[in-house]
Amino acid sequence: MANASVRPAAVAGQFYPADERVLRIQLAEMLATAVPLEQVAPPKAIVVPHAGYMYSGPVAACAYRALAPLREQIRRVVMLGPTHRMVVRGFSLPAAQAFMTPLGEVPLSRADWLALQARDDVLVDDSPHAFEHCLEVQLPFLQMVLDSFTLVPLLVGDAADESVAELIEALWGGPETLIVISSDLSHYLPYRQAQWIDRSTADQLIALRAGLNHEQACGATPLNGMVLAARRHHLQPHLLDLRNSGDTAGDRTRVVGYASIAFCEPEPGAHARH
Numbered sequence: 042m043a044n045a046s047v048r049p050a051a052v053a054g055q056f057y058p059a060d061e062r063v064l065r066i067q068l069a070e071m072l073a074t075a076v077p078l079e080q081v082a083p084p085k086a087i088v089v090p091h092a093g094y095m096y097s098g099p100v101a102a103c104a105y106r107a108l109a110p111l112r113e114q115i116r117r118v119v120m121l122g123p124t125h126r127m128v129v130r131g132f133s134l135p136a137a138q139a140f141m142t143p144l145g146e147v148p149l150s151r152a153d154w155l156a157l158q159a160r161d162d163v164l165v166d167d168s169p170h171a172f173e174h175c176l177e178v179q180l181p182f183l184q185m186v187l188d189s190f191t192l193v194p195l196l197v198g199d200a201a202d203e204s205v206a207e208l209i210e211a212l213w214g215g216p217e218t219l220i221v222i223s224s225d226l227s228h229y230l231p232y233r234q235a236q237w238i239d240r241s242t243a244d245q246l247i248a249l250r251a252g253l254n255h256e257q258a259c260g261a262t263p264l265n266g267m268v269l270a271a272r273r274h275h276l277q278p279h280l281l282d283l284r285n286s287g288d289t290a291g292d293r294t295r296v297v298g299y300a301s302i303a304f305c306e307p308e309p310g311a312h313a314r315h
Contacts, residue, residue, distance in 0.1 A: 046136065046137045046138065046167070047137055047138070047139045047140070047141050047146060048135055048137040048139070048140045048141065048167065048170060048171070049141050050140075050141050050142050050143060050177065051171065051172045051173070051174065051177060052172075052174045052177055052178065053142065053143055055093070056092070056093040056094065056174055056177075056178050057093065057094045057098075057178060057181060058094075058143070059143055060143065061143045061144060064143050064144065064181055065144070065185070067094060067098070068102075068181055068182060068185045069185070071094070071098050071099050071101075071102035072102050072105060072106050072182075072185065072186070074099070074102075075099065075102035075103045075105075075106045075282075076103070077103040077104075077106065077107065077281040077282060077301070078103075078280055078281055078282060078283070079279050079280065079281060081107055081279045081281070081303045081305050082305045082306065083107065083108065083110045083111045083305070084104070084107055084108070084219075084279075084303035084304055084305050085218075085219070085220065085274075085276055085304055085305065085306055086219070086220035086221070086222065086267060086271065086276065086303075086304040087104040087105075087107070087108075087219070087220075087221055087222070087301065087302065087303055087304070088104070088222045088223075088224060088246070088264065088267070088300060088301065088302040088304075089101040089104045089105070089179060089182075089221060089222070089223060089224075089301055090223075090224070090225045090226075090299035090300065090301070091122065091174060091175040091176075091178050091179065091223045091224070091225060092178075092225060092286065092297060092299065093178075094178070095289065095290055096286045096289050096290045096297065096299075097225070097286070097289070097297075097299040098289075099282075099284075099289055100282045100283075100284050100289070100299040100300065100301050101179070101182060101299075101301060102182070103281040103282040103301040104281055104282075104301035104302070104303060105182040105183070105185070105186050106186070107281065107303050108186045108187065108219070109186060111187075111219070112186060112187055112188055113188055114216055114217060115187050115190055115217060115218070115219045116189070116190050116191065116217040116218075117150055117153075117190060117191050117192075117193065117214055117217055117218045117219070118183055118187075118190050118191070118192055118193070118218070118219045118220075118221060119153075119193040119195070119209070119212045119214075119218060119219070119220045119221065120176050120179060120192065120193065120194045120195065120220075120221045120223065121195050121196075121197050121205070121208075121209070121220075121221070121222055121223070121260075121263040121266075121267075122173075122175035122176050122195075122196060122197065122222070122223030122224065122260055122263060123175060123196070123197055123198075123223075123224065123259050123260045123261075123262065123263065124169050124173060124196045124197070124198050125173060125174070125175065125259070126169070126172055126173055127168060127169040127173075128198060128199070129164070129169050129196055129197075129198025129199065130162075130164070130198055130199050130200075131161075131162035131163060131164060131198060131199065131200050131204070132157075132160075132162055132163045132164070132195045132196065132197055132198070132200060132208065133163075133164055133165075133166055133169040133170065133195065133196040133198065134154065134157050134158070134163050134164070134165050134166075134194070134195055135149070135165070135166070135167050135170040135194060136165050136166065136167045137149070137167055137170070138151070138154070140176075140177065140180060140192060140194065142177070142180045142181050142184065143181070144180075144181050144184040144185070145184065147180055147183075147184065147190070147191075147192050148191050148192065149191060149192050149193065149194070150191035150192065150193050151191075153191075153193045153212065154193075157193075157195075160208075162200065162204060162208075163195075169196050169198075170194070170196060173196060175196075175223040175224075175260070176194050176196070176223060178223075179221055179223055180192075183221075193212055195208070197260070197262050197263045197266075198262075200262055200266075202251055202262065202265035202266050202269060203266075203269065204266070205262055205263055205265065205266020205267070205269075206265075206266040206267075206269035206270045206273075208266070209266055209267060209270040210270050210273070213270070213274075220267070220304075222260060222263050222264055222267045223260060223263075224258045224259055224260025224261070224263065224264055225258065225259050225260070225297050225298060225299055226238075226239045226242055226243075226257065226258050226285075226297070226298030226299060226300055227239055227242070227256070227257060227258075227285075227296075227297070227298040228259065228297050228298075229295040229296070229297065230295065230296060230298075231293070231294060231295070231296070232285065232287040232293035232294075232296050235285050235287070235296045235297075235298050236285065238257065238298070239283060239285065239298035239300065240283065241257075242257045242258060242298075242300075243280055243283050243300050243302070245257075246264065246268065246278060246280075246300075246302055247278045247279075247280055247302070249268050249271055249272050249278060250268065251265040251268045251269055252265065253265055253268075267304070271304050275307045276304040276305060276306065276307070277304070277305050277306075277307055278302055278303070278304050278305075279302065279303045279304075279305060280300065280301075280302055281301040281302060281303055282299070282300065282301040283298075283299075283300045283301075284298075284299055285297060285298045285299060286299075
């Protein structure tokens with residue numbers, strides 16, 4: 042039987058404002074001032090960071106702003122991110138049937154929730170999700186830029202890159218589906234060293250080369266799976282923003298790296314030329 046519970050917001054008031062009005066104002070300001078490095082077609086998938094909004098919010102906003110033309114089209118969001126608090130084998134799907142934020146509830150996709158339970162590598166368990174921030178911090182952005190949508194929230198633990206790619210493809214859907222990969226880049230390096238390493242990581246992603254490790258990105262496993270799936274679907278990656286906490290929140294002695302990347306459908310006939 043389904044658990045009809047709602048997962049409450051675990052990091053509101055820490056990673057982002059708990060007050061609805063303050064949160065809406067902050068999100069609106071970040072989205073309004075986001076200037077992506079490249080103007081792109083509306084994406085099929087995005088990579089976004091997941092730190093507190095004062096640190097990574099402006100970087101994430103560049104990707105979410107690119108979704109504006111899809112506001113009424115996207116009805117289903119598949120989210121994958123790494124586990125920070127619990128060890129997970131394979132993938133973790135919550136038992137809860139909705140996620141709460143200060144902006145309201147987001148229901149899970151019931152059909153996907155039922156179908157995923159048939160997989161041997163998916164464990165239904167609220168525990169890994171209870172205090173995990175990597176998916177939760179994306180929801181207020183999505184609630185601002187989309188109309189109504191359902192959610193498929195998956196935490197990625199010990200899994201092969203190919204298994205992640207296969208799961209993404211199983212959930213690929215059509216134009217109504219957005220795929221969100223939540224990941225930060227390097228952690229706690231000096232500013233210049235982080236810039237160099239994160240640029241190399243971004244170049245690797247833009248070149249659609251899998252094989253990222255967890256020193257390069259905490260979400261290396263879902264990122265690698267996304268790269269494999271993107272290659273098969275001939276998606277074109279575009280770097281929208283690449284900064285670190287030294288750029289957004291000051292201290293440059295130990296920084297965390299952030300990138301926003303859009304994976305877009307190819308122009309008609311584009312992949313036939315390669």
